[in-house]
Amino acid sequence: MADRPRPYLALLRGQASAQASYRISFAIDLGTNVVATMLDVLTVLVLFRVTKALGGFTLREAMVMVGLTAFAFAAADLMVGNIERVKLYVNTGRLDAVLVRPLGVLPQLLLMDIPIRKAARSVFGATVLAVALASAGIDWTAARVGLVAFALAGGVLFFGSIFVATASVAFWWIESGEIGNAFTYGGREFTTYPINIYSGWFRRVFAYGLGFGFVAYYPALALLGRTDPLGLPGWVGYAAPGVSIVVAAVAAAVWRVGVRHYRSTGS
Amino acid sequence: MSVIEARGLRKEFTVRVKRSRLRREKRVVPAVDGVDLTVARGEMLGYIGPNGAGKSTTLKMMTGVLMPSAGEVRVCGYTPVPQRTKLARRIGVVFGQRSQLWWDLPLRDSFDLLRHIFRVPAVDHASRLRRCRDLLDLDEFIDIPVRQLSLGQRMRGELTAALLHGPEVLFLDEPTIGLDVVSKQAVRSFLTEVGARGDTTLVLTTHDLADIERLCQRLVVIDHGRVVHDGTIEALHARYGSRRRVVVDLDEPVASFGGATVEADGRRLVFEVDGSAAAVVARLGGLPGLRDIAILEPDIEEVVARLYKAATEDAP
Secondary structure, three states: OOOOOOHHHHHHHHHHHHHHOOHHHHHHHHHHHHHHHHHHHHHHHHHHHHOOEEOOEEHHHHHHHHHHHHHHHHHHHHHHHHHHHHHHHHHHOOHHHHHOOOOOHHHHHHOOOOOHHHHHHHHHHHHHHHHHHHHOOOOOOHHHHHHHHHHHHHHHHHHHHHHHHHHHHHHHOOOOOOHHHHHHHHHHHHHHOOHHHOOHHHHHHHHHHOOHHHOOHHHHHHHHOOOOOOOOOOHHHHHHHHHHHHHHHHHHHHHHHHHHHOOOOOO | OEEEEEEEEEEEEEEEEEOOOOOEEEEEEEEEEEEEEEEEOOOEEEEEOOOOOOHHHHHHHHOOOOOOOEEEEEEOOEOOOOOHHHHHHHEEEEEOOEOOOOOOOEHHHHHHHHHHHOOOOHHHHHHHHHHHHHHHOHHHOOOOEHHHOOHHHHHHHHHHHHHOOOOOEEEEEOOOOOOOHHHHHHHHHHHHHHHHOOOOEEEEEOOOHHHHHHHOOEEEEEEOOEEEEEEOHHHHHHHOOOOEEEEEEEOOOOOOOOOOEEEOOOOEEEEEEOOOOHHHHHHHHHOOOEEEEEEEOOOHHHHHHHHHHHHHHHOO
């Protein structure tokens, strides 16, 4: 058994020992992430000091959306967030070395950085969610307990797919710069709040067109037992996380086409 | 049996040319423009051409890095891009600038990780590594992190890394670029050794024609994405009429000598010969004050330079 080759585990091991040779830089990264996490807490607290209700939702109700988003985004960022490094690999042509190994491109890139420093944010997200679920006065049923798990899995998959899809832009447009962040971090901001506070084409495009409305808003409605002020039927909340599967399929297709579109550089 | 088979292989890139401040024109540039190539098992093939001729692009299409725009290519029976991971197990790749090694780890650790990545049985891995360690003198730096190695040491590490899974074809993109004389020699004799066993096919691109002379029986010259020569080095010389020269230095000047060009105030005779120089040398016996005789092989650099120039002039 000891000799059984485990390619991905080997990549992980290699990366871990490589990163271990930069202890100080790790400490600094961890420090900045803890500070950023504390700022996340402050943002939420400040927002609700200013207003008592948001889009007809009380602070406690809205916190369910905040918590779902915070955890799903942080967990996705922890697992696939470093895919944005593909830009660097495409730009410098280092993707060549990745492509000549007998392993998938996506998992290889994901294992080329172990972002332990980002773990703090997932812990924070989980805490916010737990507090929100406990204090929102939810009438717990077996279906709702199941929905929490489904919504979290869907949310992580959803944000993970957004990370992959936006990172794929680099295959076509080398100077893609920070455009992906508009959808990743912008998307996180969008799903943090009830979508009925947005209006017109903006809501239609982001909430329904791109699916951000189904990450936290609709599952939260179902958990809270509230009807949708925007008029969709109640079962939508329970089905909403399923949208992530469609999004993931689209992201996977974009990624595949992107890898084939890779142009490499120089010699 | 052929391990590489390319038919009408083509790769185009779209480049945007700036016309004015706002207008940009799209232009399609063929980097590889219809390459046909068949390489048999165990061959050692030198693939040369001026900068931008399409050498690296061809190699990248054969290794599954780049998707061809048109044409077909099969390596070890696989279509490289769709069957990339299967192909990766059967080929070894050394792209000089794109390291397969872990920058922050000692070579020894990189080799061990590669064993897992390529799923190589421990016994095979150990015997291949032992052979490389002996032939490439890896032991003196095998425990030093790769980032601290010299270019020559790193290249020896890259060669080992590419061979540990026992590939059928080894692709090398400029394996001697930037190396000092000693390291170049080490790389060349190692590759000679690898090729001599006859079970590994070698395809290498280079700008250093000494690599080709030392290593390759077959030479493919590419320019503007097209094959302009495919054959032995001798065939190339024959085609471009390059000949061996016999240079004779004399103490006493002569006015003329049959078949020779007279240089240096009659103190030097230069003969151009096809094939054996014996007949010319035999005739020299009667010359007074014969000081030195040198037989110069045709200079491949010169031939190739002429070939590149001719190809450029032919191009539209």
